[in-house]
Amino acid sequence: MITIIAGTNRKNSVTLKVARYYEKLLNQRGESCQVLDLATLPRDFVFSSLYGEENLDFSQITEQFIFAPSKLVVVTPEYNGSFPGIMKSFIDGWNPRKVSDKWVALVGVSSGRQGNARGMDDLTNILNYLKINVIPVKSPLSQIFNLLNDNGDISDDGMNDLISLQLDLLIEK
Ligand SMILES: Cc1cc2nc3c(=O)[nH]c(=O)nc-3n(C[C@H](O)[C@H](O)[C@H](O)COP(=O)(O)O)c2cc1C
Structure with a gap:
């Protein structure tokens, strides 16, 4: 089971x-996966789930989507030059002892030209601090309005080749 996080x-x-x-x-590719949209987190989780406080809904989400799987894909948009604050707050709610040795593939999304490259680097530093491995091939999806078609598919061949390589590396772990 692979979790895909929509990080906003x-x-x-x-x-x-x-x-x-x-x-x-x-x-x-025959992989089973589950998507976690951070818009579905408990609305008060920043005040009810961090620093030792327990929110049962939040605990169930972290168990199912973060602690149980060994592989994640984290898709983050570029907000003010990096990844969204909600994603950092979410990470601050993880039990560090339950995330080490996982493998994570990073994807950046932006309307500008950077594809959240800096946000993916910022995230890499934090994930590595938690002893989580990051797949070295990252997908910076810049000017996303030019890449996604009406079916929600990415229509750019070069970008699809990069994504394919990234997924090969994640699946073989
Ligand atoms: C609060 C906020 C800050 C943003 N900052 C940037 C930015 O620094 N650079 C950029 O290229 N796009 C920026 N954007 C545009 C997003 O990259 C764009 O909306 C893209 O579609 C991904 O965001 P979404 O997943 O929320 O739709 C920003 C959007 C929001 C809502």
Whole structure:
């Protein structure tokens, strides 16, 4: 089981569409996966689930989507030059002892030209601090409005080749 995180709580985000596209690609390769949209987190989790406080809904989500699987795909949009704050707050709610040695593939989404490259680097530092491995091939999906077609698929051949290589590396772990 591979978890795909849509790393924003903005409703109907483009990031969620990209997460669904990765789900489709992984299913085509025979991999079972589950998508976690951060818009579905408990609304008060930042105040009810961090620093030792327990929110049962949040605990169930972290168990099912983060602690149980050994592999994740994390799709984050570029907000003000990096990944969204909700994603960092979500990570701050993880039990560090239950995440080490996992493998994570990173995907960046932006309307600008960077494809959240810096946000993926920032995330890599945090994940490595938690002893989580990051697949070295990352997918910076810049100018996303030019890449996604009306079916929610990425229509750029070069980018699909990169995504394919990234998924090969994740699946072989
Ligand atoms: C709060 C906020 C900050 C943003 N900052 C940037 C940015 O720094 N660079 C950029 O290229 N796009 C930026 N965007 C645009 C997003 O990259 C764009 O909306 C893209 O579709 C991914 O966001 P989404 O998943 O929320 O749709 C920003 C969007 C929001 C909502």
